Amino acid sequence: MDLLAVHDYNAPLFDWLPCAADHDHVFHHHAPSPDVPDSSEVLNTPPSPNLSSISSSSNEATATVSNNVEQHSGKPPNIEQAEEEGGNGVRDEQDQDKTDKQVKPKKKKQKKQREARFAFMTKSEIDHLDDGYKWRKYGQKAVKNSPYPRSYYRCTSAACGVKKRVERSSEDPSIVVTTYEGTHTHPCPASSRATFAFLPHPPPTAASFASPHFLLPPHHQPSPFSSTTNYINTTSFAHLGHDPLSRDHGLLQDIIVPTNLRKEEKDSM
């Protein structure tokens, strides 16, 4: 399972970001989702079925990846939203009814299609790592089996529907688990001092995370974190699967963790 999951992440995943294209280190970002039913607004035209091989066996493991990709098929949330807001009148009307309980129309009937997600762990004391984008917090929830809450952020850029979740590992409170979901539809507003400044311009996206380059050890890059920040030892990663690169260097800046994997991790506890 773990192996599978990790495998997923070493495999090129999706073309998350348009701007990922000018990424020098672009690893292969072809978006997978061979079976992505075409949608009107798919940003990442997914030509290459890379996942097919992966997704054959483990539903769980692939769920997050391929599934997400598939889910992409629907339409990005922002689009959905746009649509919804296109039906602004609807919303307004509903607003008038809102005194009831049906406060909002929310998502329409259609099964909610989720954007591809990508989680990674960072050892940091800071919860909300600045990745160069501007995020607005729109929710926070207590996490089951964890004393730490999970925060929900959305990219503040108007048309950008990218979301991210930030939570602390209940196991190791010093580890922050960040899950990105969606594709930025705009350039990174700030990249210099950002947490991910060590990354080539395009800030963290699933694609960039998926890229092995993202796994460069700390000494290869200026640490965006405070001096108190530690790095997760590769052993952790080894436990997740493997990564020759990181193994070589012994340390790892961030650990890329498939969301499903984390789930499985939990399950196995």
Next chain:
DNA sequence: CGAGTTTGACCGGCGC
């Protein structure tokens, strides 16, 4: 005053 955060409530999906 606008932008961002907090927080309680709502909703939908999923497992039992």
Next chain:
DNA sequence: GCGCCGGTCAAACTCG
């Protein structure tokens, strides 16, 4: 069908 839980909304609040 029911309850649990994750995700989202939006009003109220805070801060610059």
